[in-house]
Amino acid sequence: MAAVHYESYTEARAHLKDLLDAAGQGRVATVRRSTEYAAVVDAGLLRHALTLLVPVQGRGGRRGRRHVRRGRRRGDRGAPVAPGEALPVDLVFMLINRVGLTEDQVAELDRAQGIARLQQFWTEGR
Numbered sequence: 001m002a003a004v005h006y007e008s009y010t011e012a013r014a015h016l017k018d019l020l021d022a023a024g025q026g027r028v029a030t031v032r033r034s035t036e037y038a039a040v041v042d043a044g045l046l047r048h049a050l051t052l053l054v055p056v057q058g059r060g061g062r063r064g065r066r067h068v069r070r071g072r073r074r075g076d077r078g079a080p081v082a083p084g085e086a087l088p089v090d091l092v093f094m095l096i097n098r099v100g101l102t103e104d105q106v107a108e109l110d111r112a113q114g115i116a117r118l119q120q121f122w123t124e125g126r
Contacts, residue, residue, distance in 0.1 A: 002027065002104070002107055003022075003027060003028035003029070003030070003103035003104055003106065003107040004018060004019055004022035004023075004027060004028070004029045004030070005028075005029075005030045005031070005032070005103055006019065006030075006031050006032070007032050008031075008032065008033070009031060009033060012031040019031070019040055020040065022040075023040040023041055023042045023045075024042045026042070026045060026086040027107070028092055028103050028106060028107055029041075030103065037096075037097075039089070039093070041089060045089075046089070049088065049089055053090075087106070087109065087110075087111055087114050088111075091111075091114050091115065091118065092106055092114075094118055095109070095114055095117060095118060098118075098121065099117060099118060099121045101117070
């Protein structure tokens with residue numbers, strides 16, 4: 001599963017369909033703007049990841065949680081499902097921005113290898 005990266009917004013606009021297709025398939029999709037990187041993530045995949053990571057808060061109580069679950073049951077609304085072996089977005093971000101791996105190197109890792117590489121960075125500093 002190859003990563004998609006464009007060095008400028010102009011280049012990304014010229015290949016917008018490829019960029020959105022990659023994001024929709026759960027692949028790493030990034031655009032560079034001067035010294036910053038922007039990640040393009042499918043909204044359905046992002047919503048799913050956030051419901052797993054962020055606890056439901058507020059006055060909704062059980063009703064609020066039911067609302068989140070109901071949103072997941074409505075179907076994918078055309079958004080593709082990420083493959084089971086896809087790396088979590090946070091892991092990809094840390095591997096690229098903290099560890100210093102390239103997107104192609106990250107794309108070759110499975111979940112266990114990505115976690116092991118991040119643990120190596122934390123324990124050995126490399």
